[in-house]
Amino acid sequence: LLLGVLLWAPWRALHGAPLTELSGDQDFQLFLQRNLEFTRKIRGDVAALQRVVCDTFQLCHEEELLLVLQDLDIAQPPLEQCHRRTFQAETCFSQIRAGLRVYHGSLATIRDLLPGHAGLVETLQLDTANLSSNIQQQMEDLGLATVTYPTENQDPLPTTSSRFHHQAGGFFILANFQRFLETAYRALRHLASL
Numbered sequence: 001l002l003l004g005v006l007l008w009a010p011w012r013a014l015h016g017a018p019l020t021e022l023s024g025d026q027d028f029q030l031f032l033q034r035n036l037e038f039t040r041k042i043r044g045d046v047a048a049l050q051r052v053v054c055d056t057f058q059l060c061h062e063e064e065l066l067l068v069l070q071d072l073d074i075a076q077p078p079l080e081q082c083h084r085r086t087f088q089a090e091t092c093f094s095q096i097r098a099g100l101r102v103y104h105g106s107l108a109t110i111r112d113l114l115p116g117h118a119g120l121v122e123t124l125q126l127d128t129a130n131l132s133s134n135i136q137q138q139m140e141d142l143g144l145a146t147v148t149y150p151t152e153n154q155d156p157l158p159t160t161s162s163r164f165h166h167q168a169g170g171f172f173i174l175a176n177f178q179r180f181l182e183t184a185y186r187a188l189r190h191l192a193s194l
Helices: 002-015 026-059 062-069 089-113 115-142 165-191
Strands: none
Touching: 026 115, 026 165, 062 165, 089 115, 089 165
């Protein structure tokens, strides 16, 4: 009986072992906790800008603007790699970084739309760039492949559109960014729970 208990004990210890080589890394866990908090802060700033767009332009409900969306070419960076069953940190992190770069550029439209809130938009752009840098640095530290995408400084909205189209476009940029951040947050939280 004693021999059976002794032989069984190591297997019991292995049952509680981390699922991936990343989960036990204290630096990685610290990175996740810090950037979960950072992502929450960014989400709060996006929500604040959404309230300003609602109060300023009375653009508050997405379903009321769906017809206008057809006329707009708003970038929606994919994050499908972050919520697949075959989740891989490397591909998810790459998609998050690519999306953050897109939204960093798109926030220029919001700054033009809300000049009285340029400070908040610029802080949001800086935070977005910093989160992307944090993820890139962590990927390098973990030995994961990183891809650097060229910067695009193009206005995400057509230049011939009306002022209302620009306002609606700003609404959708913020709404899409908020959804993007929620998915990124869930992915980081998932990694933290492994």
